Amino acid sequence: MAGRGVAERRIVKVGAGGEARPARDRLAVEEPLELRVAGRPVGVTMRTPGNDFELAIGYCISERLVAGHDDIEAVRFCAPEGQAQEYNVLTVDLRPGVPVPDPSLDRLAVTSSSCGVCGKSSIEAVRVACPNLAGDGLTVPSEVLAAIPERVRDAQRVFEQTGGLHAAALCDHGGQVLCVREDVGRHNAVDKVIGWAAGERRLPLAGMVLFVSGRCSFEVVQKAVVAGAPLVAAVSAPSSLAVELADQVGMTLVGFLRGDTMNLYSHPHRVTLPVPAGT
């Protein structure tokens, strides 16, 4: 049985030697989600359906449309009168007295990561609004980090079926996986995890590890910083700007986490190494 995150489709498989046969394939579902805050559209994202409320809450927090979870009164799907509910428009209602974000301003300032203004560096504009994580005393043995990708794969369900999804996960300092979320969009998977943490009253993510299954972009590091995660670990390569931001805000950034090897790109002191035998 395919869930809402997986679609089955008839395809033609071409095998070695060019012989073709009809087959059934499982695809990661991608659907648009329009997000509204206090009735105003703030953005549309292509996402894998599932954990949509977490996605909405995580997006609002990580993009700083709201100051925190307490600003949010309710999240609900909406559909226009007389039309079918397609579960592709979500409305976030704010508590009385909470200022309604101006999406044009806020989105330019945040998701566009500042960048905009000629001559002003992206990093500087972002850093002003970011917490500094240097004081977070988390330390994690390298063996614990090395075990995370396998643990997350065990906890994933959709990825194995489709090969088309990104995963993000939250782990404690002992490497225990607290939450795994998947999406066709890397940033959506991260927002879902942050939204989960908000609901569990675990924000900021002090003392925790945010894991991502693929590459690590600036956007992912930015969301992690806003959520307060002191360590981000990625299976693949980070970008230059991701490393630069992590460096400046006191975050430990780990990349190419594969087998028991990894690269430490910034603030390596949080990763402790085994004492060599014989010392």
Next chain:
Amino acid sequence: MAGRGVAERRIVKVGAGGEARPARDRLAVEEPLELRVAGRPVGVTMRTPGNDFELAIGYCISERLVAGHDDIEAVRFCAPEGQAQEYNVLTVDLRPGVPVPDPSLDRLAVTSSSCGVCGKSSIEAVRVACPNLAGDGLTVPSEVLAAIPERVRDAQRVFEQTGGLHAAALCDHGGQVLCVREDVGRHNAVDKVIGWAAGERRLPLAGMVLFVSGRCSFEVVQKAVVAGAPLVAAVSAPSSLAVELADQVGMTLVGFLRGDTMNLYSHPHRVTLPVPAGT
């Protein structure tokens, strides 16, 4: 020597058994690019510097901010008076008489892929504005498709160094690579290729193959449709919505193109298979 697309950085490498050593690593550069059309900001993207003019032109065409290359008078970097040129703001000037796109409207209608309106399917809204590719008579032998990933890798320069970049390429019906572009953003690599084709007066991409190095999202298929490419081939998985759109507009979508095996997700008739020996 690292080019503008590659940044060198000192890191700590943790090897098997937990031994750590300082190393130099090469990172894919990610920097914000603000795009303005006729003086109005239309968007900001995180991109790998390089081929920025192609990116701007390809973006304007694939997001239908302009009707075609002829609408564009010039593309230039801009910097505010008295500030340093950081090459992160590009202005596209339109020819006299060309209507200035309303970014809020156009971007909602296009990059958000319609999606917005409750009860209206994303696909339908997009399809109206898309060319139908069913009439494109391209056929490509499966062996020719199978050879493309290796040819593109040979033509790539940055990816091998950093492991952090997506590639997009344009190939003719014989599998010859006409253009390869790389970027931290999958969609940016596609826009750069489309922008190159615009400059070469090769739009629409009739009879050509658009290749992408990773997964194939709805956004990639949408850009390819607007540019008129009848066949898109990806190394990894397509999303459900990517397949749905390809199916509806008459595009052949090939996924998991690895070795001489591949999956044909839509309109498989354009991929011809070798005649089995003995027949």
